[in-house]
Amino acid sequence: MTVYRGCHLPDDRAYDIEGDLWVRMEGDVARLGMTDVAQTRMGKMVSILFKRPGRRVKAGGSVATAESAKWVGPIHSPFDGEIVEPNTEAFDADILIANRDPYEAGWITIVRPDDASEPHRPLLEADDAVAAYMERIDDLDVSCFRCAD
Amino acid sequence: MSSETLRVIDFGRVSPLRSQTLWHAIAHGVSPGDPPTLSLMETDSPYVSIGFHRRLDEVDREECQRSGIPIYRRMVGGGPVYVDDGQLLFQITLPVAETSPVRSRAVRALLEPAVDTFRAVGIDAVLEDGGDVVVGDRKVCGHGAGQIEQAVVMVGNLITKFDHHTAARIMAVPDELARAELEELMRRYVVATPIDRKTFAAALMHSYTSALGLEAAGGALNDEEERILEDLDAQFVEDEWLSGSTRPPPSTWQVKVKAGVVLAHATSGGSTACVGLASGRIIRVRLTDPALNGTAPHWEKAVNGLSPAQGIEVLNGAGLARLSKLFEDIDAVTST
Structure with a gap:
C-alpha cells in the first residue's frame, strides 16, 4: 500500500488513472471501484443509481451515477461488457460507504468484460500506477481525506 | 479554454418541458473543444423539476395533477423545486475537460460568476460555505450541477418573485402541520430579488465572459442539438424516466x-x-x-x-x- 498526500493506493489491483477507478480481476469478472482520489474529488455521496445486472455497458459508459452536494456524475466502465452485480446492498445500508472504504466494502459494481485485454484507457498495475498516480495527485492538487469520518 | 467565444442563447419564454430539455440538449451535444454556452429561458407556466436521484413520491403528484402542474426529472442534482414565470433559468455548459476535476472546485468556479452578477446589479449576494448563494442567511438563487455525457453543466435561477405557498403545496408531506411549517421555513429562508430580467441577463453574460476570458457570440441550437432536443422531449415525458429511483424512503x-x-x-x-x-x-x-x-x-x-x-x-x-x-x-x- 502506498500513501501519498493522504491518498491510499493499494498494490493488489490495477488503476485507470485518468478515470480515478480501480479494477480487480476476479476470474472472468472485474470488480470496479472509485479510488481514494475519486471519493475525495466527489465529496460526501448523497445518492447512487446503479446500472442493473444483465445490462450491457460500453467502455467509457456509465455503470452508475453518483450524486454529491448537488453534483451528479457518472462512474465509468473501463470495458465493454455486462453488469454482473452492483453493490446495491452496501450503499443502501450506508450511502457513505465509498467515502469511508473505497477499496473494500465501498466497491461499485462487478462487470464481465467482453475482452479484459481491451480497456477503454490503459489499466496500470500498481507497480506502474503509483508513480503516475502521484503525478496526477500533484496535478490535481488533491490531498485525500475520508470526508465521511 | 480552447475556444475564444462564449455562445449565448437566450430562448426567452418557452414551455415547461422545453425549459428543461433545451439545456439538456446543449449538454448532450457537447464535444471536446466546443465553446462554452450560456443559455437562458423562462417557463411560460408552472411545473415541478425533480433531481436525478430523488424519489418521485417526494412530490405531491395528486396536487400537481389537480393543479395542472407537470413534473419533469432533470439530470443534475438537488431536490424537487417549483418553477414558474417568476424565475429566470440560466445554465453554463462546457466540455468536461475545461473544468476542474475536483467537483467542489468546478461548482464554485462556475457559480462564482453568477454571484458576481447579483453583486453587479446591486444585490449583496455571497456564496456560502454550504454552497448556496445567499443574501444574509436567505437563499436567492437555486443551483445544481453535474456531468452529462461530455459536458459539465451548472444550472441556476434568478428568482424575481417566489410563490412560497405553491412551492410548499407541491411537496409530499406527512401532514398539513408539516406543510405549514415548510412554508414558514421557505418564507424565512428563500427570498426573491426583483431585478429586471434584461439587466440581469446582460450582467450574467458580462460575468461569464470575464470569468472565462471569452468574447460573447450570439447563437442558436445546431442541427445535432435540435435532433437531441426532439429525443429529450420524448424521454422527459416517459413514465419510466420520470419514475426514477425506487430506493426506499428514509425512516424519518x-x-x-x-x-x-x-x-x-x-x-x-x-x-x-x-x-x-x-x-x-x-x-x-x-x-x-x-x-x-x-x-x-x-x-x-x-x-x-x-x-x-x-x-x-x-x-x-x-x-x-x-x-x-x-x-x-x-x-x-x-x-x-
Whole structure:
C-alpha cells in the first residue's frame, strides 16, 4: 500500500488513472471501484443509481451515477461488457460507504468484460500506477481525506 | 479554454418541458473543444423539476395533477423545486475537460460568476460555505450541477418573485402541520430579488465572459442539438424516466430548505415532532403527544434553540419518552 498526500493506493489491483477507478480481476469478472482520489474529488455521496445486472455497458459508459452536494456524475466502465452485480446492498445500508472504504466494502459494481485485454484507457498495475498516480495527485492538487469520518 | 467565444442563447419564454430539455440538449451535444454556452429561458407556466436521484413520491403528484402542474426529472442534482414565470433559468455548459476535476472546485468556479452578477446589479449576494448563494442567511438563487455525457453543466435561477405557498403545496408531506411549517421555513429562508430580467441577463453574460476570458457570440441550437432536443422531449415525458429511483424512503421524513436548514418530521403512536433546524439548532418545533396534556407550548419553548441531542435530554427529563424517541430519530437523520 502506498500513501501519498493522504491518498491510499493499494498494490493488489490495477488503476485507470485518468478515470480515478480501480479494477480487480476476479476470474472472468472485474470488480470496479472509485479510488481514494475519486471519493475525495466527489465529496460526501448523497445518492447512487446503479446500472442493473444483465445490462450491457460500453467502455467509457456509465455503470452508475453518483450524486454529491448537488453534483451528479457518472462512474465509468473501463470495458465493454455486462453488469454482473452492483453493490446495491452496501450503499443502501450506508450511502457513505465509498467515502469511508473505497477499496473494500465501498466497491461499485462487478462487470464481465467482453475482452479484459481491451480497456477503454490503459489499466496500470500498481507497480506502474503509483508513480503516475502521484503525478496526477500533484496535478490535481488533491490531498485525500475520508470526508465521511 | 480552447475556444475564444462564449455562445449565448437566450430562448426567452418557452414551455415547461422545453425549459428543461433545451439545456439538456446543449449538454448532450457537447464535444471536446466546443465553446462554452450560456443559455437562458423562462417557463411560460408552472411545473415541478425533480433531481436525478430523488424519489418521485417526494412530490405531491395528486396536487400537481389537480393543479395542472407537470413534473419533469432533470439530470443534475438537488431536490424537487417549483418553477414558474417568476424565475429566470440560466445554465453554463462546457466540455468536461475545461473544468476542474475536483467537483467542489468546478461548482464554485462556475457559480462564482453568477454571484458576481447579483453583486453587479446591486444585490449583496455571497456564496456560502454550504454552497448556496445567499443574501444574509436567505437563499436567492437555486443551483445544481453535474456531468452529462461530455459536458459539465451548472444550472441556476434568478428568482424575481417566489410563490412560497405553491412551492410548499407541491411537496409530499406527512401532514398539513408539516406543510405549514415548510412554508414558514421557505418564507424565512428563500427570498426573491426583483431585478429586471434584461439587466440581469446582460450582467450574467458580462460575468461569464470575464470569468472565462471569452468574447460573447450570439447563437442558436445546431442541427445535432435540435435532433437531441426532439429525443429529450420524448424521454422527459416517459413514465419510466420520470419514475426514477425506487430506493426506499428514509425512516424519518425530512426536506432541505437551503444548506443547513431542514424540516424533519417523526411520528409514532399518537406522538408527533415536527422540527425546523438551522445549523443544527432547533428554530421551530411543534409537538403533539397525549402525555403533554396542554403543555405543548411550554416544551416547544424549552427545546427551542437546542440541538436535537440536547432536546432528547430535556424531554427525557420531563418523562416524555415517546417524544424523546422521536427526537432520537430526527437527530439520526439530520446529524449525518
